Amino acid sequence: MSRIAKEYGDIQKTLASNDPIVNPYQGLIESLNPIDETDLSKWEAIIIGPTHTPYEHYRFRILIDVPSSYPMAPPNIRFDRNNILHCNIKSPTGEICLDILKPEDWTPVWDLLHCVHAIWRLLKEPVYDSPLDVDMGNIIRCGDTGAYQGIIRYFLAERDRNICR
Amino acid sequence: MSSGGEEDHFNSFDKSDSNSIELYESQNTSEFTIHDLLFPKLTSVTSQESEFDINEDEDGVDIMCDGMLDAPITKSSKRILCEGSVPNLNYECLTTKGIFESMLQRVDHLQPIFAIPSADILILLQHYDWNEERLLEVWTEKMDNLLIDLGLSTVANIKKDSDHTSHSREVEFKNDFTCIICCDNKNTETFALECGHEYCIGCYRHYIKDRLHEGNIITCMDCSLALKNEDIDKVMGHPSSSKLMDSSIKSFVQKHNRNYKWCPFADCKSIIHLRDTSSLPEYTRLHYSPFVKCNSFHRFCFNCGFEVHAPADCKITSAWIKKARKESENLNWVLSHTKECPKCSVNIEKNGGCNHMACSSCKYEFCWICEGPWAPHGKNFFQCTMYKNTEDSISKNAEDVNKTLKKYTFYYRLFNEHEVSAKLDWNLGQTVGTKVHALQERMGISWIDGQFLSESLKVLNEGRTVLKWSFAVAFYSDASHNLTKIFIDNQMLLANAVEFLSELLQIKNPEVIMKRRPEFYNKAGYVENRTTALMECGRELLCKGICKVVE
Numbered sequence: 001m002s003r004i005a006k007e008y009g010d011i012q013k014t015l016a017s018n019d020p021i022v023n024p025y026q027g028l029i030e031s032l033n034p035i036d037e038t039d040l041s042k043w044e045a046i047i048i049g050p051t052h053t054p055y056e057h058y059r060f061r062i063l064i065d066v067p068s069s070y071p072m073a074p075p076n077i078r079f080d081r082n083n084i085l086h087c088n089i090k091s092p093t094g095e096i097c098l099d100i101l102k103p104e105d106w107t108p109v110w111d112l113l114h115c116v117h118a119i120w121r122l123l124k125e126p127v128y129d130s131p132l133d134v135d136m137g138n139i140i141r142c143g144d145t146g147a148y149q150g151i152i153r154y155f156l157a158e159r160d161r162n163i164c165r
Numbered sequence: 166m167s168s169g170g171e172e173d174h175f176n177s178f179d180k181s182d183s184n185s186i187e188l189y190e191s192q193n194t195s196e197f198t199i200h201d202l203l204f205p206k207l208t209s210v211t212s213q214e215s216e217f218d219i220n221e222d223e224d225g226v227d228i229m230c231d232g233m234l235d236a237p238i239t240k241s242s243k244r245i246l247c248e249g250s251v252p253n254l255n256y257e258c259l260t261t262k263g264i265f266e267s268m269l270q271r272v273d274h275l276q277p278i279f280a281i282p283s284a285d286i287l288i289l290l291q292h293y294d295w296n297e298e299r300l301l302e303v304w305t306e307k308m309d310n311l312l313i314d315l316g317l318s319t320v321a322n323i324k325k326d327s328d329h330t331s332h333s334r335e336v337e338f339k340n341d342f343t344c345i346i347c348c349d350n351k352n353t354e355t356f357a358l359e360c361g362h363e364y365c366i367g368c369y370r371h372y373i374k375d376r377l378h379e380g381n382i383i384t385c386m387d388c389s390l391a392l393k394n395e396d397i398d399k400v401m402g403h404p405s406s407s408k409l410m411d412s413s414i415k416s417f418v419q420k421h422n423r424n425y426k427w428c429p430f431a432d433c434k435s436i437i438h439l440r441d442t443s444s445l446p447e448y449t450r451l452h453y454s455p456f457v458k459c460n461s462f463h464r465f466c467f468n469c470g471f472e473v474h475a476p477a478d479c480k481i482t483s484a485w486i487k488k489a490r491k492e493s494e495n496l497n498w499v500l501s502h503t504k505e506c507p508k509c510s511v512n513i514e515k516n517g518g519c520n521h522m523a524c525s526s527c528k529y530e531f532c533w534i535c536e537g538p539w540a541p542h543g544k545n546f547f548q549c550t551m552y553k554n555t556e557d558s559i560s561k562n563a564e565d566v567n568k569t570l571k572k573y574t575f576y577y578r579l580f581n582e583h584e585v586s587a588k589l590d591w592n593l594g595q596t597v598g599t600k601v602h603a604l605q606e607r608m609g610i611s612w613i614d615g616q617f618l619s620e621s622l623k624v625l626n627e628g629r630t631v632l633k634w635s636f637a638v639a640f641y642s643d644a645s646h647n648l649t650k651i652f653i654d655n656q657m658l659l660a661n662a663v664e665f666l667s668e669l670l671q672i673k674n675p676e677v678i679m680k681r682r683p684e685f686y687n688k689a690g691y692v693e694n695r696t697t698a699l700m701e702c703g704r705e706l707l708c709k710g711i712c713k714v715v716e
Contacts, residue, residue, distance in 0.1 A: 006348035071346055072371050104379070108346045108372060109362075109387045 003071055004040045007111050014113065025113065028120050030059065032112060041066045045116045050124040054152035058160075060084055062119060063094070064112060074106035077115060085155040087126050087136040097132040098122055256439045256467070258460040261414045264436070268295055268414075279304065284393040285317050288382055295417045316384050316391035334358055334396055336366060344368055346386070356400050362387040369400050377405060380412035420527050422509055428459040429470045435459035439467060452478045452707035476703025477634040484714040485637035489577060507536050576640040583633035586667070590625055593670055597622050603675045610679065617682060621689040622670060628663045628692045631700055632656065638703045642712040649711060652702045659695040666692050
């Protein structure tokens with residue numbers, strides 16, 4: 001477990017810095033920390049929606065389970081339930097389809113920051129070839145980018161309206 | 166140890182009978198003499214079997230049963246038909262070790278062409294699924310690029326980390342080394358390839374161990390440089406690369422499952438290799454099944470991997486087994502959580518992730534929803550959401566379903582009874598050896614003369630299996646057809662004959678056995694004839710389409 005403890009220290013240092021060389025995640029990852037300071041197996045992260053995407057100006061919570069076999073096995077990462085709409089994410093469960101998070105493609109050199117960053121990249125560049133949300137995949141495959149983005153904007157506006165209430 | 170029997174590979178048996186083993190030894194040594202004395206003309210057929218006996222000597226228990234069951238007293242052409250084996254089916258029985266050794270020989274042949282170390286050729290072959298032709302094709306096209314792609318060219322990788330050029334693929338001991346994987350700071354052994362990505366030996370071992378069973382090339386954790394077998398052995402401290410080769414060969418067998426089949430019997434590691442599969446469709450058309458026998462004498466169907474199932478063909482067998490399993494909750498789970506790969510029929514469990522599935526064994530890419538290939542989904546994705554659940558059409562007529570269920574239960578009970586009986590017969594088989602022994606001792610009968618008992622048991626076992634599977638055929642046959650009635654009459658005749666023979670074999674008193682010896686011959690011969698007749702009749706039902714699987 002010393003690896004995850006070390007990562008915790010590094011993450012705190014990195015994210016606290018204002019220097020873009022030390023902290024390249026500024027404006028991407030708002031926070032990444034264990035939910036409970038005493039339990040390093042459950043983490044949460046807040047990422048900021050990439051600019052020029054429907055996710056811009058929105059923030060998303062990511063839940064991370066770090067298995068005891070970490071870093072030999074990948075962390076288990078998902079979004080909050082019904083919190084995001086994306087063709088590689090199953091909205092009701094928040095499940096993410098991303099190759100580097102699969103055991104066969106995972107390598108122990110990657111760390112939690114890498115993973116969260118990769119998810120941020122996924123928001124920016126959806127992988128249309130292997131959609132997890134089939135309906136969203138269909139829309140984008142038809143080339144109707146407008147509709148795809150429109151639905152996401154509507155979903156997110158609706159989401160925040162519900163939260164305000 | 167548990168191993169399957171001739172007929173009952175679904176059950177495992179206690180093999181504690183030390184008597185039997187002892188008997189087997191005496192039997193085995195004398196077997197050659199019978200073959201030679203009684204059947205000089207048959208030596209070409211039987212000598213091959215004798216060879217197996219010698220090879221498999223350590224595995225005495227298995228052979229004991231089969232050796233007894235196999236003692237060929239009458240081997241006629243009719244007999245071959247009766248066993249359901251197909252003439253001209255040329256196959257060989259291999260092991261993963263055997264395949265790997267022949268691969269090594271091929272590497273030696275390829276070495277002069279490639280002019281790179283043998284270990285590198287092995288990696289190339291591994292990447293191309295041991296397909297020499299494809300490898301040579303790509304090699305002539307790409308040459309050096311191929312080496313870079315597969316992480317064999319160290320030149321390309323060293324450039325990236327020019328400050329770490331001193332690494333020489335050796336385990337080194339370092340004081341105060343910080344491993345970036347486990348983040349421990351300690352005095353430890355480390356390992357790195359030429360790329361200089363150095364980690365502590367504990368992390369490296371862990372990483373390799375997790376990947377040995379996947380059968381793919383293992384690379385450095387941070388770049389594409391490949392670990393060779395000797396590197397793996399060096400890191401692990403013992404020869405572990407053989408495990409990787411083993412799993413690589415296993416995946417090769419799985420990917421070439423048209424020509425290679427694992428022996429389905431528990432704990433049997435044999436692989437049957439059928440070079441020419443072109444005749445298989447013809448056998449299927451005639452409703453013959455390609456039954457094969459591995460070096461441990463396990464007989465199974467090359468097509469469907471089940472036990473010998475004549476007179477039923479593979480289609481009837483698989484339908485029957487699926488139906489039988491449907492009863493259990495277990496299958497319901499399998500049906501809802503897993504699907505067969507549309508290409509290689511391996512069961513795949515979907516435990517998350519998207520609908521873009523890639524079969525781990527044959528690498529076929531398909532859509533989980535419609536089970537169609539993935540490629541066309543690139544443009545037209547609509548058909549999947551429109552996928553209709555077939556369950557709607559099932560509830561057509563409740564009464565009809567009920568009727569089928571009754572019919573099924575009726576036949577399944579019969580099927581099951583014979584399976585149970587076959588198991589009891591197996592127990593009987595354990596005692597036959599003792600009986601022959603007793604005959605030798607108390608009646609002064611020679612071992613050869615006592616063999617009619619073993620032979621009868623073999624005939625009984627075969628008759629029982631055929632009878633068992635004939636109920637599956639009966640279930641799927643049109644009951645109103647005249648031929649079905651003839652088939653059922655044939656079943657009755659065989660059932661009676663089998664029961665009679667089974668009774669005879671229950672006799673314990675050696676004197677009675679010897680007195681009724683002619684009856685053994687008669688009944689065994691009769692069962693044999695009835696078995697053949699039932700099998701032929703069943704095949705006719707299938708050929709004429711009277712017996713077929715109705716969806």
